[in-house]
Amino acid sequence: MSFNVVFFGPPAAGKGTQAKIIEQKYGLKQLSTGDLLRAQVAAGTELGQQAKAIMDSGKLVSDEIVIGMIADAMDNAKKAKGFIFDGFPRTTAQAEALDKMLKERGQKIDMVLELQVKDDALLARIKKRAEEEGRSDDTVDAMKTRLEQYRNYSAEVLPYYQKQGDVMRIDGMRPVDEVTMQIEAVMGEDLAA
Numbered sequence: 125m126s127f128n129v130v131f132f133g134p135p136a137a138g139k140g141t142q143a144k145i146i147e148q149k150y151g152l153k154q155l156s157t158g159d160l161l162r163a164q165v166a167a168g169t170e171l172g173q174q175a176k177a178i179m180d181s182g183k184l185v186s187d188e189i190v191i192g193m194i195a196d197a198m199d200n201a202k203k204a205k206g207f208i209f210d211g212f213p214r215t216t217a218q219a220e221a222l223d224k225m226l227k228e229r230g231q232k233i234d235m236v237l238e239l240q241v242k243d244d245a246l247l248a249r250i251k252k253r254a255e256e257e258g259r260s261d262d263t264v265d266a267m268k269t270r271l272e273q274y275r276n277y278s279a280e281v282l283p284y285y286q287k288q289g290d291v292m293r294i295d296g297m298r299p300v301d302e303v304t305m306q307i308e309a310v311m312g313e314d315l316a317a
């Protein structure tokens with residue numbers, strides 16, 4: 125049996141942090157388009173060179189690039205029980221492409237979690253992360269754009285999933301372990317690896 129979940133939420137909501145905890149417990153594989161893109165940038169590939177300026181500005185990289193990366197990553201992880209999609213999909217075209225790719229594998233999106241965090245808390249987290257990690261898109265300007273982008277794409281992607289079923293809301297303002305507990309409560313013990 126497979127299980128595929130989308131972690132949806134604004135930049136710095138804690139999707140990556142939670143995905144890393146949850147993938148261990150449930151035997152799922154986290155697929156983060158942000159991480160995949162940063163790996164391309166670090167490796168100096170042509171794709172990475174194309175994506176870097178867009179990422180640094182806080183805008184969205186093209187659907188074609190991120191869909192292609194996700195398709196490759198899914199092909200390279202055939203043994204996974206399922207996936208945690210983190211930072212993907214961010215457009216309806218990406219959501220449709222994902223449904224199609226899963227369907228070809230006889231699978232589907234089983235759950236969508238929306239991590240909710242207020243803007244002022246997000247900005248505070250980004251400032252802290254900027255000091256700790258030095259990510260080139262953790263600047264005040266890029267963050268403003270990323271939040272604006274989030275408002276736009278969540279207005280199309282969330283209704284897309286609401287039409288398919290419930291989107292589970294998670295209070296992302298709580299401490300990390302309490303957020304994990306909320307996620308585990310909705311994902312269910314029966315799924316645990």
Ligand code: ADP
Pocket residue numbers: 134135136157158159161178179180182183184185186187190210211212213214215218261270
């Ligand atoms: P965050 O969610 O904290 O903003 P991510 O690591 O998820 O950061 O993404 C960083 C950047 O990578 C985004 O601002 C965007 O430029 C690009 N990106 C990541 N995922 C996608 C996607 N699904 N579609 C388009 N662009 C993406």
